[in-house]
Amino acid sequence: MTNDAPSVLSAVPELPLVTVVALCYNHARFLRPALDSILVQTYPRLEVILVDDASTDDSATILREYANAHPSWQLLLLPRNEGNCAAFNHAFRRSQGEFLIDFATDDVLLPERIARQVAVFQQLPPSYGLVYSDAEHVDEQGHHVGYHYKRPRPGVLLPRPAEGWVFAEVLRRYFISSPTVLVRRAVLAELGGYDETLTYEDFDFWVRAARNWQFHFQDEKTTQKRLHPQAMSRRGYRPHDPYLASTIRICRKARALCRTPDEQDALAVRVRWELRQAVRWRNFSEARELYGLLRELQAVRPLDWLLSQAAGIGALLSS
Structure with a gap:
């Protein structure tokens, strides 16, 4: 089912359009805070595409409610579960934004997230394809757990962020918090979106993107990443690791x-x-x-x- 209402908000034409691809699979209990966090963004030019990957809970009902209340939002209800990579690509192919956010709807965008990241991008040379930041980790109830980067003393972040040409660093270690990424559309276009033969997207995307594009670290907390047993990050490195x-x-x-x-x-x-x-x-x-x-x-x-x-x-x- 698709809501074919106009996807582009043109309130401030001089600012670049940012597409938020809100990806949902059985996130009903987290969905309202996630979608409300899009509504409170201070950035005025957003295209929002809601994608449900054949959830078996009440997610589709909630997504319909928000799409009906906000006619500029597009709604895509997939008839069968296709996985995160294919679900994102469906939205990417219909999107128009100069920049995109892959937004898992168990997370929360802080109100200044998009405005501040676009401002960072506008100060960077066009060779920069990706901006990422710190994230607050919260539990299932939204209570503070910690941050992606530990700060044992002033000026020291662990894991150490990397900037510029980071291909080797992306290969060597994990240091990017996936939910915080804002990516230039040209990067995704060059790569053909996500690789749909894979069960997850971020490592592959970082590797392929870092070959030809520079990355920038924004030393701010822009996103709340929710930690819960069903989260993809909790299923890796376990017996019969699906990834x-x-x-x-x-x-x-x-x-x-x-x-x-x-x-x-x-x-x-x-x-x-x-x-x-x-x-x-x-x-x-x-x-x-x-x-x-x-x-x-x-x-x-x-x-x-x-x-x-x-x-x-x-x-x-x-x-």
């Missing part, structure tokens, strides 16, 4: 993008980390694949070999 096969595919794609020995070394750091997690959580077949990729990178260390042997023995004992 590990995609991670391996992304690492192989990244290998083809590496241009320097330093970039290959950075990828080896990531693959080694994933190998350790795979063995720890008894994902033995994936561990053997990761070890094979380390061999291809000519980056095997003695502990890597021992882990590969443990994975082989573990697989035999599990069979």
